[in-house]
Amino acid sequence: MSADAVMRTEFPAGYVVFFGIDGKVVMCPRSKEHSGTIRSMQIHSLALGRHSKVISTVYIGFPPEEISAPDLTILREDAQRQGKRHGFEDVLLIAEVV
Incomplete structure (x- = not known):
């Protein structure tokens, strides 16, 4: 994913988005339970x-x-x-x- 595409993308609320060096985009849901754990x-x-x-x-x-x-x-x-x-x-x- 290009830097321009990232800047224009609206990622869903409640997710953390990681960008790998190989171009992978990983979206992980977060919650109060996750943070508390x-x-x-x-x-x-x-x-x-x-x-x-x-x-x-x-x-x-x-x-x-x-x-x-x-x-x-x-x-x-x-x-x-x-x-x-x-x-x-x-x-x-x-x-x-x-």
């Missing part, structure tokens, strides 16, 4: 300690050239960004809320 997982992750790296909907690079933004990701303590995103090598856990 992610928030609950974030709160429970505090048991891992204050230095744990817990991120939500942040792009992670996976081979071969796949990029995903999981609902919740727990990274190693020493995880560092590789350019604009984190690498899969630093991932300890990924959770997707369906």
